[in-house]
Amino acid sequence: MKSKHLVTALAVAAALVCLAHPAMADNLQDAIAQANPTGEPGYLGIPGGPDLNIWIGLVWAVWVGWIFSTVGAFGGIMAGVGHITIYGLGDYAKTFKGLKLNKLVTDSIRVSNQWLVGCSAALSTLNYYRAGRLVAPLGVALAIGSVGGSWLIPIVTAGKISLKAYLGYFGLFVLFLGCYLFYETTPAGQNRKKKAKAAAQAFQASVKKQREGGEVDTSNQGVQVKMFTPTKCVFSFFGVEFSFNPIMPVIGGFIIAGLASFLGVGGGFLLVPFLTSVTGLPMYLVAGTSAMAVFIGMINSIASYMIAKGTPVQWSLIGAELIGIVIGSIIGPRTSKYIPDVWLKRLFVILALYVGIRYTSKGFLGYSLVPPF
Numbered sequence: 001m002k003s004k005h006l007v008t009a010l011a012v013a014a015a016l017v018c019l020a021h022p023a024m025a026d027n028l029q030d031a032i033a034q035a036n037p038t039g040e041p042g043y044l045g046i047p048g049g050p051d052l053n054i055w056i057g058l059v060w061a062v063w064v065g066w067i068f069s070t071v072g073a074f075g076g077i078m079a080g081v082g083h084i085t086i087y088g089l090g091d092y093a094k095t096f097k098g099l100k101l102n103k104l105v106t107d108s109i110r111v112s113n114q115w116l117v118g119c120s121a122a123l124s125t126l127n128y129y130r131a132g133r134l135v136a137p138l139g140v141a142l143a144i145g146s147v148g149g150s151w152l153i154p155i156v157t158a159g160k161i162s163l164k165a166y167l168g169y170f171g172l173f174v175l176f177l178g179c180y181l182f183y184e185t186t187p188a189g190q191n192r193k194k195k196a197k198a199a200a201q202a203f204q205a206s207v208k209k210q211r212e213g214g215e216v217d218t219s220n221q222g223v224q225v226k227m228f229t230p231t232k233c234v235f236s237f238f239g240v241e242f243s244f245n246p247i248m249p250v251i252g253g254f255i256i257a258g259l260a261s262f263l264g265v266g267g268g269f270l271l272v273p274f275l276t277s278v279t280g281l282p283m284y285l286v287a288g289t290s291a292m293a294v295f296i297g298m299i300n301s302i303a304s305y306m307i308a309k310g311t312p313v314q315w316s317l318i319g320a321e322l323i324g325i326v327i328g329s330i331i332g333p334r335t336s337k338y339i340p341d342v343w344l345k346r347l348f349v350i351l352a353l354y355v356g357i358r359y360t361s362k363g364f365l366g367y368s369l370v371p372p373f
Contacts, residue, residue, distance in 0.1 A: 025312075026310065027104065027309075027310035027311070027312070028044060028045070028046075028104065028312050030100065031099070031100040031101040031104045032046060032047070032101065034099055034100050034101065035096050035099045035100070035101040037049070037096075037101075043089065043092070043105075043314055044105070044108060044312050044313075044314055046101070049092065050087065050088060050089070050092055052087050052314065052317050054316060054317055054319075054320035054321075055320070056086065056087075057082065057087075057317050057320050057321045057324070058320045058321060058323055058324040059324060060078075060082040060086060060321070060324065061079075061082075061116060061320075061321040061322070061323070061324025061325045061327075061328065062324040062325075062327050062328040062331075063078060063324075063328060064078045064079050064082065064116055064117075064120065064321075064324070064325060064328060065116075065119075065120045065123075065324060065325040065326065065327060065328025065329040065330075065331075065332065066328035066329070066331055066332045066335075067328075067332070067351070068117060068120045068121070068124065068268060068291070068328075068329070068332070069120055069123070069124040069127070069287065069291070069328065069329040069330075069331075069332025069333055069336070070287060070332040070333075070335065070336040070339070070344070070347075071268075071272065071283070071286075071287055071336075071344055071347060071348050072124075072268050072271065072272055072275075072286045072287030072288070072289070072290030072291055072294075073268030073269040073271065073272045073290065073348060074268065074269055074348070074351050074352075074355075075116065075117035075120050075121070075268060075294075076113045076114060076116070076117040076260070076267070076268070076269075077113075077170075077174060077269060077351075077355055078351075079112070079113040079116040079117060079321075080109065080113045080170065081355065083109045083112055083113060084109060084167070089105060089108075089109055090109075090167065090362075092105065093105040093106055093109075094164075104311070104312070107305060107309070107311045108311055108312055108313055108314075110305065110311075111301075111302055111305040111306060111311050111313055112313050112314070112317070112318060114298050114301055114302050114305075115298075115302060115313065115318050115321075115322070116318075116321055116322065116325050117268070117294060117298060118294070118295060118298030118299065118302060119322050119325045119326065119329070120291070120325045120328070120329045121291040121292070121294040121295035121298060122291075122295050123325075123326060123329035123330065124287065124288060124291035124329055124332065124333065125139075125288065125291045125292045125295050127288075127329070127330070127332075127333040128287060128288025128289075128291065128333055129288065129292075131222075131288075131333060132221060132222020132223055133222070133223065133237075133284055133285055133287070133288045133333075134223060134285070134288035134289055134291075134292060135223050135235060135242075135281070135285055135288075135289045136223075136225070136292070137225060137228055137233045137235070137246065138233070138244060138246075138249055138275075138279065138289050139288075139289045139291075139292030139293050140292075141246045141247075141249035141250050141253065142249045142250070142252065142253035142256075142271065142289075142292070142293035143253060143292060143293045143295075143296035143297070144250050144253060145249065145250040145251060145252060145253025145254035145255075145256075145257065146253040146254065146256065146257030146267070146293055146296055146297035146300070147257075147296065147297075147300050148254050148257070148258075149253070149254040149255065149256070149257030149258030149259075149260075149261065149297070150257040150258070150260070150261045150296075150297040150298070150300035150301040150304065151300045151301070151303075151304045152258065152261075152304075153257075153258045153259075153261035153262050153301075153304075154261050154301055154304035154305045154308065154309060155304055155308055155309065164363055164366075165363065167359045167362050167363030168359070168360060168362075168363025168364040169262070169363070170359045170363065171355065171356050171357070171358060171359025171360030171361070171362065171363055172356070172360050172363075173259065173269075173270075173356075174269060174352050174355045174356035174359065174360075175352065175353065175356025175357060175360055176356070177269055177270065177272075177273055177352055177356075178348075178349050178351075178352025178353040178355075178356050179352075179353075180273055180277075181272070181273055181276075181345055181348055181349050181352065182349045182353075184273075184276060184277070184345060185342055185345050185346055185349060196276070196280050196281060196282040196283075196341075197282070197341075198240050199237045199238050199239075199240035199242075199282045199284075199285075200282040200283065200284060200340075200341035202238035202239060202240065203237075203238050203282070203284050203337075204340065204341070206221065206238065207337050207338065221238055222237070222238075223235055223236075223237050223285065224236050224237075226241075228246075230246060230247075231245055231246070231247065232244075232245060232246075233245075233246055237282070237284075237285060242279070242280060242281065244278075244279045248278060248279075249274075249278075249279070252274050252278065253293060253297075256270040256271055256274065256293075257293075257297040257300075257301070260294075260297060260301070261297070261301045261304070267293070267294055267297055268290045268291075268294055269348075269352065271286075271289075271290040271293060271294065272286055272290060272348060275289060275290060276345075282341055283341045283344040283345055284336075284337070284341060284344075287332075287333070287336060288333075354370060357369055357370050358370050
């Protein structure tokens with residue numbers, strides 16, 4: 001996928017969103033009129049709303065871009081941590097409990113997360129494709145399925161999910177997946193992934209040899225598609241052969257994109273277990289392939305929230321955060337090749353357990369079991 005295609009897709013999405021501005025303004029004004037807040041205009045122009053520091057957003061977005069482009073997940077989740085906790089938009093939304101403004105701010109958080117992860121996914125897709133670490137047929141199959149799920153769920157749920165329910169379900173999904181991926185880092189889980197382990201070891205050996213200045217045979221390196229039919233795709237990575245049925249990722253993409261759109265994230269935290277478990281990929285191929293599917297899903301989901309449902313965002317904040325996303329997303333693919341495959345998974349697990357426990361307890365108990373409390 002060429003860079004100009006990614007830029008064009010983002011530009012088209014932005015143009016369509018701008019056309020929906022009147023609907024967003026009406027939606028926001030109706031919510032403000034019902035809540036009748038007072039004070040100086042802050043977030044989204046809401047009277048008495050928090051005044052957000054764009055420099056904090058930029059720095060946090062560098063981390064968001066790096067983590068997503070490194071493990072192919074947690075971009076949207078980390079963006080959510082920033083918007084919900086660091087900026088305090090979660091506590092702010094709670095002050096309008098039972099009112100339309102509570103759900104509108106919640107939806108704004110969801111789509112703001114997706115602007116960040118969509119940008120990171122676009123850049124990561126390009127970088128991993130150039131590095132030969134993206135399984136394009138698999139990414140396309142996931143993307144085809146994601147189109148339906150990422151458009152349908154926002155239409156069904158926008159304006160209907162309270163912040164408390166959103167936080168609880170958000171955390172529960174992450175916690176479950178963190179526990180599952182932890183199992184995959186154990187000896188029993190590793191034994192089930194012999195092909196992925198062999199490919200990862202071959203890739204690590206190549207990186208080590210390059211760092212030492214040695215000659216590297218590149219004839220069988222990178223992803224090489226050997227066969228593609230409607231029911232079977234065969235490809236190799238560093239001489240190790242993999243195969244999958246394209247129908248499975250289409251179905252998986254639909255389900256994953258639907259869940260991701262509901263949670264207001266990119267879906268990488270669902271795609272990573274799918275790609276490592278169902279298709280048996282090593283982590284070195286997961287990030288790029290996940291990014292490709294996430295990118296397509298984000299375009300659809302953002303358009304669904306903002307065009308179909310008139311969900312507003314704070315453009316000054318989004319602009320600053322996108323700069324940070326670009327920086328982090330450029331660094332990630334260049335540093336991930338130096339991190340062992342199993343430690344990439346463990347990094348995923350650590351983040352999943354922390355985020356899962358925090359938001360599950362905050363959503364269902366009303367307070368966090370881990371700091372910040």
